[in-house]
Amino acid sequence: MASSCKGLLQCTENPYISIPSFLFGLPTNEFSTMNSFKLLLLTLLLFSQNLFAQSKTTKTEHLVLVTLDGLRWQELFGGADSLLVDDTGMVEKPGSLLGDFWHSDPLVRRAKLFPFVWGTLAQQGQVYGNRYYGAKVDTQNKLWFSYPGYNELLSGSADDSRIRSNDKVPNPNKTFLEYLNEMPAYRNKVMAFGGWDVFPFIINESRSGIPVNSGFTPAIGTALSETEKLLNRLQKEIRGPWESVRLDPFTHHYALEALRNQKPSILYLAYGETDDWAHDGRYDEYLKSANQTDAYLKEIWGTLQADPHYRDKTTLLITVDHGRGTSKESWKSHGADVAGAGQVWLIAIGPDTPPLGEIKQEGQWHSAMLSRTIFRLLGQDYPDGKAAPEWKEILGQTRLK
Ligand SMILES: [Zn+2]
Numbered sequence: 303m304a305s306s307c308k309g310l311l312q313c314t315e316n317p318y319i320s321i322p323s324f325l326f327g328l329p330t331n332e333f334s335t336m337n338s339f340k341l342l343l344l345t346l347l348l349f350s351q352n353l354f355a356q357s358k359t360t361k362t363e364h365l366v367l368v369t370l371d372g373l374r375w376q377e378l379f380g381g382a383d384s385l386l387v388d389d390t391g392m393v394e395k396p397g398s399l400l401g402d403f404w405h406s407d408p409l410v411r412r413a414k415l416f417p418f419v420w421g422t423l424a425q426q427g428q429v430y431g432n433r434y435y436g437a438k439v440d441t442q443n444k445l446w447f448s449y450p451g452y453n454e455l456l457s458g459s460a461d462d463s464r465i466r467s468n469d470k471v472p473n474p475n476k477t478f479l480e481y482l483n484e485m486p487a488y489r490n491k492v493m494a495f496g497g498w499d500v501f502p503f504i505i506n507e508s509r510s511g512i513p514v515n516s517g518f519t520p521a522i523g524t525a526l527s528e529t530e531k532l533l534n535r536l537q538k539e540i541r542g543p544w545e546s547v548r549l550d551p552f553t554h555h556y557a558l559e560a561l562r563n564q565k566p567s568i569l570y571l572a573y574g575e576t577d578d579w580a581h582d583g584r585y586d587e588y589l590k591s592a593n594q595t596d597a598y599l600k601e602i603w604g605t606l607q608a609d610p611h612y613r614d615k616t617t618l619l620i621t622v623d624h625g626r627g628t629s630k631e632s633w634k635s636h637g638a639d640v641a642g643a644g645q646v647w648l649i650a651i652g653p654d655t656p657p658l659g660e661i662k663q664e665g666q667w668h669s670a671m672l673s674r675t676i677f678r679l680l681g682q683d684y685p686d687g688k689a690a691p692e693w694k695e696i697l698g699q700t701r702l703k
Pocket of ligand 1: 371372447448449577623624
């Protein structure tokens, strides 16, 4: 078949393809059968990618995952706990929480504690984990502390044989963040911010190449915003009560600056205060931190929805790495020996997620289901075969009515 190509665009004898020969580093007249075969493969690849692009049926292009370390479902769904809210051992000033957070009706109480969750997210999204209705979310791992919880959430399955401590050991498992960062569409568009200084190991920063700003890490780079410069300075001056976890305002504002200025496609944001205040036995600070985080969620969602880059094409998922105990003593703690510490919750809102509101039907979901679900939202197949199945309701393939 005669070629009709001219000029720089060199063609082969194949009537279906028209590829410049410089792609193969060979002059036109040296095309061999092997090169024709390569061209065919390339064409098939381009064709299949085009088919894939056309077959994406979800609207989600960007994703933000937020975690609140160790915040119990009991507070999320019932507000301040009557057992703890005015216990003088847990609250520095007796009575100090009652005005802001107490009401005899738990539905009013929870809206005082989480006004944005119950006023907006529960109206426009989905809220799972209210065990009073039998809507159960649990961790798949049986260890019920942070690293196993985050590993499960981020990788798609529990790994109780290898992830058995909170030590700063690089995660042998790949997270969904790392899988995405390996894909051309998301490369260098994945960022993580956390309060706890173990996140660079959980996300395996050195292997994954994902920048993780956590612990007391400052913002780095040659073009820092004025806000980032101020945060860097204040972070040195305001140390907070803990060695390995910074106060949440730093994590929040570093992440918000990145969202506004760098526009990552995939953002992981891990608040840490709630767990540490609980370990310290400070129910007053635990509640105030939870309430502040609700305001942060409002700011994150408001920022996403105000920006044409993100608006109506971003899914926000909010969850927790583990639960805690329920008694006056065990609420401070969690772990395999604390009953109920594997009970968690999840909130989802986004363009592919029907507004089912608070889920009041019986069901069982697991933290491990998130990774595959996130890939599905982005129109991708999760590459780890052992990961838990997707969370169908978030994807609108609802089993619930
Ligand atoms: Zn934790």
